[in-house]
Amino acid sequence: MSDFKKGDVVQLKSGGPLMTIIADYPSHSHGHSVRCVWFNENKPVEETFVVEALKSV
Template identity: 45%
Template sequence: MSDQEIKAGSVVQLKSGGPLMTVQQVADHWGTLTAWCDWFVQDKAPWKKEHDTFPVTSLKLVDS
């Protein structure tokens, strides 16, 4: 699958591993195609929502 297929609603993971994330938005950010992602982690008690941005080239699509 190519990086161009990553879009809002895609389920992705960092190529190096990590949690499954949902892409909220993909846009050019200072010349780098960037995905804004959300994911949930369970620390001690309720699930906590996390979010961050990643270059699209660092992500892979995950079959959901």
């Protein structure tokens, strides 16, 4: 279980843009996951990540 919650700002451990968590999926088929949003060239992008790949910033 992670300590992440909606509204938290996170980043992939490998780097990349700052992202905001918009949904929590504790029972996702690939493990506990969260849905994140960030902007790429002024356009919002959304993707789901397993929490083990993320760090708080």
